Amino acid sequence: MQPVAQKPRTRGNLSDRTYAGALAAFGLFIPVLFAFILVRVGAAAWPAVRHFGAGFITATDWDPVNGRFGALPFIFGTLASSLLALVIAVPLAVGLAIFLTEMAPRWLAAPISFGTELLAAIPSVVYGLWGIFVLVPWLREQVQQPLAGSVGTRVGLFSGPAYGVSIMAGGVILAIMVVPFISAVSREVLAAVPVAQREAALALGATRWEMTWQIVLPYALPGIIGATILGLGRALGETMAITMVIGNRPGIPTSLFAPGYTMASVLANEFSEASDEMHLAALMEIGLLLFAITILVNSFARFLVWRVGRRAGR
Amino acid sequence: MSEPATRPSGAAGAGAGAMPRPALTLRDRRRRATSRVMLALTGVAAALTVLPLLLISFHLLKAGLSSISVPFFTRVPAPVGETGGGVGNSLLGTVILVVLAGAMGLPVAIGAGMYLAEAQGSRTANLVRFVTDVMNGIPSIVIGIFVWASVVVSMGHFSAFAGGVALAIMLIPMVTRTTEEMVRLVPRELKEGGLALGFTRWRTALGIVLPAARSGILTGVLIALARIAGETAPLLFTAFGNPFWEWRLGQPVDALPVRIFQYAISPYEAWHRLAWAGSLLLIALVLAVSLAARFLIRSPYKGR
Numbered sequence: 148m149q150p151v152a153q154k155p156r157t158r159g160n161l162s163d164r165t166y167a168g169a170l171a172a173f174g175l176f177i178p179v180l181f182a183f184i185l186v187r188v189g190a191a192a193w194p195a196v197r198h199f200g201a202g203f204i205t206a207t208d209w210d211p212v213n214g215r216f217g218a219l220p221f222i223f224g225t226l227a228s229s230l231l232a233l234v235i236a237v238p239l240a241v242g243l244a245i246f247l248t249e250m251a252p253r254w255l256a257a258p259i260s261f262g263t264e265l266l267a268a269i270p271s272v273v274y275g276l277w278g279i280f281v282l283v284p285w286l287r288e289q290v291q292q293p294l295a296g297s298v299g300t301r302v303g304l305f306s307g308p309a310y311g312v313s314i315m316a317g318g319v320i321l322a323i324m325v326v327p328f329i330s331a332v333s334r335e336v337l338a339a340v341p342v343a344q345r346e347a348a349l350a351l352g353a354t355r356w357e358m359t360w361q362i363v364l365p366y367a368l369p370g371i372i373g374a375t376i377l378g379l380g381r382a383l384g385e386t387m388a389i390t391m392v393i394g395n396r397p398g399i400p401t402s403l404f405a406p407g408y409t410m411a412s413v414l415a416n417e418f419s420e421a422s423d424e425m426h427l428a429a430l431m432e433i434g435l436l437l438f439a440i441t442i443l444v445n446s447f448a449r450f451l452v453w454r455v456g457r458r459a460g461r
Numbered sequence: 462m463s464e465p466a467t468r469p470s471g472a473a474g475a476g477a478g479a480m481p482r483p484a485l486t487l488r489d490r491r492r493r494a495t496s497r498v499m500l501a502l503t504g505v506a507a508a509l510t511v512l513p514l515l516l517i518s519f520h521l522l523k524a525g526l527s528s529i530s531v532p533f534f535t536r537v538p539a540p541v542g543e544t545g546g547g548v549g550n551s552l553l554g555t556v557i558l559v560v561l562a563g564a565m566g567l568p569v570a571i572g573a574g575m576y577l578a579e580a581q582g583s584r585t586a587n588l589v590r591f592v593t594d595v596m597n598g599i600p601s602i603v604i605g606i607f608v609w610a611s612v613v614v615s616m617g618h619f620s621a622f623a624g625g626v627a628l629a630i631m632l633i634p635m636v637t638r639t640t641e642e643m644v645r646l647v648p649r650e651l652k653e654g655g656l657a658l659g660f661t662r663w664r665t666a667l668g669i670v671l672p673a674a675r676s677g678i679l680t681g682v683l684i685a686l687a688r689i690a691g692e693t694a695p696l697l698f699t700a701f702g703n704p705f706w707e708w709r710l711g712q713p714v715d716a717l718p719v720r721i722f723q724y725a726i727s728p729y730e731a732w733h734r735l736a737w738a739g740s741l742l743l744i745a746l747v748l749a750v751s752l753a754a755r756f757l758i759r760s761p762y763k764g765r
Contacts, residue, residue, distance in 0.1 A: 166663030170579065173572030177633065178592045184599070184607045184630075191610045242506025250500055251507070261755075262511045268684075268747050269517065270691025272718045273740040276725045277517050280524070280733065323513045330510065356496035377598075384600025386694040387722060411602045411694070418606060419698050434606045438599065445598035449591065 185438070192435040195428035203432060209397040211417070216429035218436065220397040224314065224407035225437070228389060229382035231318025231403070232325055237375050239322070240329035241364075247330075248337045249359055260334075267327035275391030278320045283392055286319065287311030291404045299404075307402040312394035315403040320388050325378040332377060332452065336370030337363060373451030380444040384437065386411040410437045518744075525741035528734045538704045538720070541729060548739050550706045554621070554714035558700060559690050561625025561710070566632035567682065573633070574640020574678075575666065581645070590641070597634040604630050605695040613699060619713040624700025628689040635688065639681025643674040680754040687750035691743055693718040717743050 195203065199216060206217025243263070247256050291309035299306035340363050348358040364371070394406020395416060410433050421427040485493075532547050539546025573589065580586040608627040613619055647670050655665035671678075693716075696702075701713040702723065708714075717739055724736035 160661060163662045166661075166666070170572055170576040171585075173569050174576030174580070174586065174589045176569055177573055177589055177596065177637065180630065180633075181592050181596055183611075184604070187611050188603065188607050191606075239506045239510050242503040243510050246500075246503035246507040250503060259507055259511055262514050265748065265751065266510070266514050268687060268691075268751055269514075270693070270718055270740075270743055270747065272691070272693045272722050272725070273517070273521075273744060276721060276736055276740050277520060279725055280737075281516070281520050326510050354492050354496035356499040357492065360499070380598045384598070384602070386600065386602040387718075391722075391725065411600055414602045414606060415694060415697055418609070419701075431606060431610070434603050438603045441598050441600055441603075442595055445595050446591075449594050 188431060188435050188438060192428055192431035195425065195432040196435075198425065199429070199432075203429070204436070207399060209413075211421070211423075211426045211429075214423075214425055216425070218410070218429075218433055220399055221408055221410040221413050221433060222436070223399050224317075224393065225383055225409040225411070227314050227407065228317035228321055228393060228409060229379055231314065232321035232382045233375060233379055235318060235322035236326045236329055236378060240326045240374075240378070241333055241371060243326070243330045244333035244337055245359055245364075247334055249355065249363070263327040263330060266323070267331070271324070271385060271387040272391075274320055274324055274388035278316060278388055278392040282320060283311040283316050286313070286316055291315070295404060299402075303401055304403050307404045309404055310394060310406055312392055312406050313404050314393065314400060314407045317389045317393035317407065317409070318403070320392050321382045321385055324385060324388060325381050328381055329374045329378040332374035333367070333371050336367045336374065336452070339370070340366045369451050369454060373448045373454075376444055376448035376451065380441050380448060383444065384411060384441050386415050390415050410434075521737060521741045521744060524734065525737035525739075528738035529741065533735075533738060537706060538735075541732075544731065546735065548715075548717060548720055548735065548742070550703070551715040551717045551720040551739070552742075553706065553708065554700065554703070555690055555717045557621050557708065557710070557714055558624045558628055558696070558716055559686055561621065562628035562632050562689055563682075563686060565625060566629030567636060569629075570633045570636035571640050571678065573637040575644060575671070577637065577641040578644035579666065590638075593634045593637050597638070600694075601631060601692055602694040602697075605698050608695065609698040616711070618711075619699060619701035621700055621707070621710045621712065621714040624696050624714065624716065625710075627695035627699045628692060631689050631692060631695060632685050635685040636678075636682055639685070640674070640678050643677030643681065644670060646677065647673045676757050680757045683750050683754045683757070687747045687754075691718055691747060693722050 195216065199206070203216065204218050204222060206215070207219045208215050208217050209220060210216075243259075247260060251259065287309050291305075291311070291313070294305045295307065295309055344362055344366060345358055348362040349355075353361065389409055390412040393409060393412060395408050395412055396406040397408045397413075398405075400407050414430055414434055414437075417426070418430050421430055532545055534547060534552065535549045536545060536547035537550045538548070573593070577586055577590055577593075604627050608623050608630070612623040612626055616623065651673055652665055652670050655669040656662070660668065696716050696719050700716055700719070702719045703713045703715045721736050721739040721743065724732040724739065727733070
């Protein structure tokens, strides 16, 4: 039986001990479930792990019909779209957080923060639908075609045929989806910066921007990095929206305009059609890799956010 | 936006409103201008982040509203080529799945949240809290394949039950953490008062502390239920989808998000319209729950 309720000195009566035991059982259910998920997915992936070894994550061809499984295109697509999402989302989210904590009057801050909460509540599949029918055509005609004709002739990232569905579309939709998370955590971290720090900066003659840029942001930086990595964790695991706009073509594109494929998308698309065992095991291994990556990323982010919280004495 | 005095040397005279402002050097003007421009840019960032919300709402209303009708709520999907058809069975399926997930997940989550709040500081509790946070970040598709491997394979077929399990696994970490936070917000004195009156620990916890945290927990539960109601990925290989009415828990059921996904990636114009209408409905549900949750969170400790 686990100790409960600040290690009571008296053991309490039977009903109390039963209660404490029941609570601990509920609490411990979570780590047990977590371990079970890891073991179950790991076991299902094992045939692929044993058969392909490390070559699984470096091979680039994915051909289920001929039994060739290389996960690199998916790993690449997941990382590329998520990093692009962060490049777009972090400046916006931090800007928004600064606007809400340092600038906006209450009557403006309240509806904006409610709006971002709503953005966070929109189901992934709705983002995907909007992505397919609004964002992708707009990107194709208003962004990719003009860029490919001008900048794209010199910069490889912006070259090639404008399909619309692309790494770029995936990155943009992910950016829209993670901004609310990054800005919510950033806002908390910014609000935790002591008022005395701000006042000291202002009293020394700093402008508001100098106060924000030179005092508040450096103080909050580890927490903002934590928020960013938390957003990265979300982007890496996001499935529906990105599956609907990234194009689902395995390969390692060199242009943002080219279609790609992510780890989560290949699971969504191929899992229920996988008939032979090795295909299934390979998909399971992709799931396991995705799982492992998100565990690492989330643990690291939690650690950073936790450290800032502790330093602020809360 | 008024800027504070910018020169330490000139600041000696600042403070009283009547004093003349010190003359500004070119450098100070530039600093002030930078400040104004950068702060205005944060406003632009704020506008840009809210813009997608407005655009999505606009397109949902424009493309979805015209398909919302009574048959939309009462019919099952029509085969390709036939007009009409609705999402009645998908709505029923979503309700079944969310109720199932709530029934399986909420007792565990609220119990675990109480545990975390009461066992603060113990090493086990820290481990549980950490694992809960990490579990919150597991991609939903991974939960889908886990439930497929453990429930669907052993049952031999897709089912509402499997979908409920998948959604419950998503629900547990969310509600656990909210419950913990809400229980920790309850003033210590309430708990001490209960114990001082001779209540046992469990009666204090269930009769005094938990009711005091009720509105906060309810808010968290509502938000979490709204979130899992919009999930697609964990249902693809568990509840699977079903174009007919189905209420048996051992059979595959439809869910609104799954239906939207299938319609959205289909090549048919009529199905796209239904996807928009379904999304509008889904968003309306989420919005209603968010507003309800906001209303609840405004009155903590107000009693009934």
